[in-house]
Amino acid sequence: MSDALSTAAAHLDGLPEAEVEAALTRCCGASRWVAAMLARRPFGDGPRLLDAAEQAWAALERADILEAFDHHPRIGANLDALRDKFRATANWSASEQSTVAAADEATLVRLRDGNLAYEARFGYIFIVCATGKSAAQMLTLLEQRLTHDPAQELAIAAAEQAKITRLRLEKLAP
The missing domain is CATH 1.10.3330.10 (Oxo-4-hydroxy-4-carboxy-5-ureidoimidazoline decarboxylase)
Known part of the structure; x- marks a missing residue:
């Protein structure tokens, strides 16, 4: 697990929700992924942040995945x-x-x-x-x-x- 992920988790945990939402949207533009990530806060550490990201991604449907692609x-x-x-x-x-x-x-x-x-x-x-x-x-x-x-x-x-x-x-x- 990278130190950057642990630092990112701590950073996200300390931000207001609107700023976290904007930051997460920059990472992945699927709105259901962002909502799932917000629901999993606080992350606590890098492994939990990554686990939350992977679980949120795995739960997406085709339309959500295509929404993420549209942000590129x-x-x-x-x-x-x-x-x-x-x-x-x-x-x-x-x-x-x-x-x-x-x-x-x-x-x-x-x-x-x-x-x-x-x-x-x-x-x-x-x-x-x-x-x-x-x-x-x-x-x-x-x-x-x-x-x-x-x-x-x-x-x-x-x-x-x-x-x-x-x-x-x-x-x-x-």
Whole structure:
């Protein structure tokens, strides 16, 4: 268990509910997940925070999972937007996906096209825990996942969202 999760738990326990709600929404945009987390306060420590997050996530239905996905920025509207998205910024998504900033133009084009194809096929954006992955690695994952059946892919994307949520919970530590 990371020290960051324990620090985050203590931080969340000390905040007013409205601030906790806003912080949790930054971690995962599914409103039922946020409500379940608020109901589990106080967290006390990192293991209890993580356990609460995992239990709340496991209880979600398809619509809730898709709501969480909708809180991620869309990739693929155009190449300029894709280039801008992956420049270093202060937001978490940018830092999580920072390795794409070094991508060559051909890789960016394939990422854009792959993201558009993914959304057309599955009806939601491509979700991947991008931390530590290069643009080429993410492109490979995207292209592989385009071959999945919809139920299999939703389960994979949901597992990726859960990883992202955990990383974001750790970032709540002051």
